[in-house]
Each structure stands twice: as structure tokens, then as C-alpha cells.
Amino acid sequence: MVEHAWRTVPFWREAMRERGLAPRDFRGEADLARLPVVERSDLQRDPDRFRSTAFRDADLLALRSGGSTGEPITVRHDTGSLLANAAHGERERSIWAGSRVPRFGYREAVVVPPFNAAIEVQRFCRERAWLPARADIDRRYLSMLDPIDEVIAALDDFRPHIVHSYGSFLEALFARVEATGAPFHRPALVTYSSDGMSESARARIAGGFGVPVFCTYQAVEMFKIGFECEAHDGVHVNIDLYPLRLDADGTVIVSNLVNRATVLLNYRLADVVAPIDARCPCGRTLPRITRPQGRSVEFLPAPDGGVVHPQAIRTIFTAERGVWQYQVDQIEPARFVVRVVAAADCDRAAAARRIGEGFAHWFGSGSAVDVRYVDALERTAGGKLRPIRALSPAPPTP
Ligand SMILES: [Zn+2]
Structure with missing residues (x-):
């Protein structure tokens, strides 16, 4: 990726030249720290400087994110990385596919705002890849901005094995079901990303409703950073794909070794996490961090x-x-x-x-x-x- 960045991405070529670095100086992920830290505002100001000249626009998916934080950004993903991302997802899918839910053909409800990145990525991949019908998933998108009682009724009608949403929305959903006693189909599990979920809400969903909760750590800039395993203690980091280190203030600095369109190395995400040093009882050796609690670090x-x-x-x-x-x-x-x-x-x-x-x-x-x-x-x-x-x-x- 460093080689690719050097050859085709103006920002990185310049940054390496200024520091007297060349691709051969990068031997391992620790060397990435020799590059400047890229802030979200850098990307926002000048997205084209991070864009590789190796691709035509027609082969890229441009995703916008973060209008609500006041710092909207555009990140382009290349076709190959989007398809690879589907394969990388098998790491977390293997935790419950084939055990808690059928391996294929299960129903998944995705409750997100309209025009969400997840919807665009699915559409883009389906236009460009052929998927055997028996390996497919019955996925339905619901709008998080619809009245919550309508969402509950739609879920009860669809009877999904899995519900994926924002952490805060799952909290609100289960709180509403608990308060009203409305008929509600219980999924086999729920997964969330984008923002955090409180410990008390997790305990109520997993304990009170008997629905296990899995956090998945992803961002529009970095798709498969990490996942929660069946031990439910923190998040395993896919360090081979997204090497990650923690800055002095606990914020996460990640390099994306998957996406070759908008090339983000040494990039700061606003999440504040802590490392978990102990080996995970699940047996996976991917390192762990505490679950991210949402992006806004507002002191x-x-x-x-x-x-x-x-x-x-x-x-x-x-x-x-x-x-x-x-x-x-x-x-x-x-x-x-x-x-x-x-x-x-x-x-x-x-x-x-x-x-x-x-x-x-x-x-x-x-x-x-x-x-x-x-x-x-x-x-x-x-x-x-x-x-x-x-x-x-x-x-x-x-
Ligand atoms: Zn584990």
C-alpha cells in the first residue's frame, strides 16, 4: 500500500519526499508512524490529494459521511477493495453464521438512516459481482428516522434473524418494546456500529431479552477495523488489514491497507479506546481494544x-x-x-x-x-x- 501511495497519491508522495522516505523504508506496520498523522479535517479540506490517480471515477464508489458532525467528508473506494471487504466480513460472520443463524439464506434487517453507506456499498457490489442465490442473504433496509413504532411493526412482520443498527437506536428500540409490551419478534442476535451502546442497555438486551449483542467497529474511511467475538469482552482488531495504534490521548490511529482509491494511512479516528492485554478466551490472537463509544470526543x-x-x-x-x-x-x-x-x-x-x-x-x-x-x-x-x-x-x- 505504501508503494501504491508513493506512486499514485499526491499527498503521500510529497509527505514521503519531505521526510526523505521511500517505500523501501517501510518494513512493518510500526514504520507507518513515520508518516504524518492525517486528521479528518485534512481529508475534508482536500480529498483529491488523498485520491489515487490509478482509477477512473466509474470504478469507484464515493461515500459521504458525517454531515451531522459538521465535518462531512468524501471517501472513494475501489471495486476490488469493496469486494475484498465482503470476504473480510467472514471473520465476524463466522462467529454466528452456521450456529446462531443459518449459514446462508437468513434474514437480516438493517436499520439505518436513508442514503446510508451500507446501502450504497451493497448496491455497488451487486451491480458488479455475481452471487450464487444459495449464498445470498435476505436483507431488508428500514429507516431509522421512521417513527419507532413503525420500525418495530416492520421488524415483527419481517422476523429477521439479525438486526443491525446504530447502538443508540437498538437501545431506543428495546426500551420501547419493553415499555409498551408490543408484540416483537426476537432476533437471534443484534449487531451495531456507528455509535456506542451503554453497558446497562447491553445487559438488558442480552439478559432481559436473551438477545446477544455484537459490536462491529467500522467507519466510512475504514470498513472492517474490528469485531466483537462470542466472549463479549472488547473488540478484536483486524491488524493485518487495519493496523491500529493509540495516540497519547487514547484516540485511534489506523492505516487502511485495503482501500486503494482514497488512501488513508496513519489516520485519526475520534474514537477513544484502551488496549486489552489479556488473551481472549475465544482463542483468537488478534489483539483487543475496549469497545468504541462513539465518535464525538467532546470534553x-x-x-x-x-x-x-x-x-x-x-x-x-x-x-x-x-x-x-x-x-x-x-x-x-x-x-x-x-x-x-x-x-x-x-x-x-x-x-x-x-x-x-x-x-x-x-x-x-x-x-x-x-x-x-x-x-x-x-x-x-x-x-x-x-x-x-x-x-x-x-x-x-x-
Ligand atoms: Zn475473542
Whole structure:
């Protein structure tokens, strides 16, 4: 990939020349760190500098992403990489295909916003590849932006083996089913990507509903970074395809060794994760990281002039088993409105008290926390849910 980048991608050729590097200087993935770190904003400003000149537009799929974050980007994928990606997906599919669900021919509901990358990738591959009918999957796309009761009814009608969606949407879906007692076909498993899922919601879906939950780590820039195995402890990283390292602030820096169209090496994703050192009981030797909790790393300004990492807020809710979903609005440095979608068996007064204590721990004893129990949380037009909305995003302090 470095060789390809050197020959056909203006940004990389220049970056290597400036540093006196040539492809022969790259012997292993550790050498990728000798290249500059590419930020999302670099790609946003000048996407063509990262585009390989080796392809015609007709052979590429251009995907747009991230309108809701205020930093939309365009990433082009070449036909070969998109088909290879389907093969790479077999690593995670093998965890449940042929055991929890039939190997082929099963029904999968994908609940995403309209015009989602997953839909475009499927369409593109189907136009260019022949798939034997017996190796096919019955996949149906539902819109995450439709009223949730309509989605529930559509799922009950389709009776999927697998439901794939955003983590935050699965939380909302199961919370709604639990609250209304609506008839609902239970899938054999659910998978999620794009944003996080709280520990309490995972426990309620896996425990209460008996539906195992699998996180899959992917982005529009990097398709198959990692997957959750049957041990359900973190995410295995496909380091042969997407070598990954953690920056000092815990953000993920990944190189894409699959896609040859928009070539992204040493690229920062905003996810904050930690390594898991122990060997996984599943036997796989691919290294593990903690599950990503969504892309927006929005630090919260604290009354003492410092900042609080959003993970501190998440830990307040991790222990709350009666909480399906939450959304925190910081009104002033020590004043918060917390919206909570609670389970029926939640002791609301006790939970509100503990949440208040959690905020006091991080933001001082003078913190004012208004906990409001609601039926549903607000989503952006792009379908994203921002669980933590900081007063004004402060930069991370070193
Ligand atoms: Zn494992």
C-alpha cells in the first residue's frame, strides 16, 4: 500500500519526499508512524490529494459521511477493495453464521438512516459481482428516522434473524418494546456500529431479552477495523488489514491497507479506546481494544477551569442498570439537564440521586443536575444521537 501511495497519491508522495522516505523504508506496520498523522479535517479540506490517480471515477464508489458532525467528508473506494471487504466480513460472520443463524439464506434487517453507506456499498457490489442465490442473504433496509413504532411493526412482520443498527437506536428500540409490551419478534442476535451502546442497555438486551449483542467497529474511511467475538469482552482488531495504534490521548490511529482509491494511512479516528492485554478466551490472537463509544470526543469545561473527559460522564451511567439511554446537556459548567429513558423497574428517585452524586464528583459539590425522565431522546437529522452535549467543546489538555 505504501508503494501504491508513493506512486499514485499526491499527498503521500510529497509527505514521503519531505521526510526523505521511500517505500523501501517501510518494513512493518510500526514504520507507518513515520508518516504524518492525517486528521479528518485534512481529508475534508482536500480529498483529491488523498485520491489515487490509478482509477477512473466509474470504478469507484464515493461515500459521504458525517454531515451531522459538521465535518462531512468524501471517501472513494475501489471495486476490488469493496469486494475484498465482503470476504473480510467472514471473520465476524463466522462467529454466528452456521450456529446462531443459518449459514446462508437468513434474514437480516438493517436499520439505518436513508442514503446510508451500507446501502450504497451493497448496491455497488451487486451491480458488479455475481452471487450464487444459495449464498445470498435476505436483507431488508428500514429507516431509522421512521417513527419507532413503525420500525418495530416492520421488524415483527419481517422476523429477521439479525438486526443491525446504530447502538443508540437498538437501545431506543428495546426500551420501547419493553415499555409498551408490543408484540416483537426476537432476533437471534443484534449487531451495531456507528455509535456506542451503554453497558446497562447491553445487559438488558442480552439478559432481559436473551438477545446477544455484537459490536462491529467500522467507519466510512475504514470498513472492517474490528469485531466483537462470542466472549463479549472488547473488540478484536483486524491488524493485518487495519493496523491500529493509540495516540497519547487514547484516540485511534489506523492505516487502511485495503482501500486503494482514497488512501488513508496513519489516520485519526475520534474514537477513544484502551488496549486489552489479556488473551481472549475465544482463542483468537488478534489483539483487543475496549469497545468504541462513539465518535464525538467532546470534553466538558469544568467550573475550576479544567476539562472533564466524556468517559467520566459515561461511567456515571455505566452502573445504572435501570437506564436505557441518557442525554446530558451542559447548561453552565456546573449546571446540567440529564434526560433519561428508564426501564420500568428503575427506582427513579434513587437513580436521580446517584446521577447527581456522580456529577458532583466530577464538577464539584455545587453542581446542579436536573434529571428528567422522558420517553425518547432527540436525534439529529442524520439520525445521530449525541449523548453528551458539552457547553462549548474545549480542546483536550495534554
Ligand atoms: Zn475473542
